[in-house]
Amino acid sequence: MFGETHSPLINAILKHNIHLLETSFQPLLQYSNKASRGLLDFDIKRVYFKNKLKKLKQQQQAAGAQNLMGGPYLILAPINAFMLS
Numbered sequence: 001m002f003g004e005t006h007s008p009l010i011n012a013i014l015k016h017n018i019h020l021l022e023t024s025f026q027p028l029l030q031y032s033n034k035a036s037r038g039l040l041d042f043d044i045k046r047v048y049f050k051n052k053l054k055k056l057k058q059q060q061q062a063a064g065a066q067n068l069m070g071g072p073y074l075i076l077a078p079i080n081a082f083m084l085s
Helices: 007-016 018-022 042-069 076-084
Strands: none
Touching: 007 018, 007 042, 018 042
């Protein structure tokens, strides 16, 4: 396969631009053939998922700040939180 034979080149490209894993190189994360598990370097996967978790945390903090600021559903936020727990 192309990815297996060119994995050093793919890893070099991704080290310089990790955000390509969110667009054109995204299938490489989903490619789960046992023979190609080592296609992407561990460091690249680690940085990608670390960035992904950071974005999720920022989104949750922004949503929490939005609830603190008020809005038409301010009274429903604590009720929904209680019902979901």
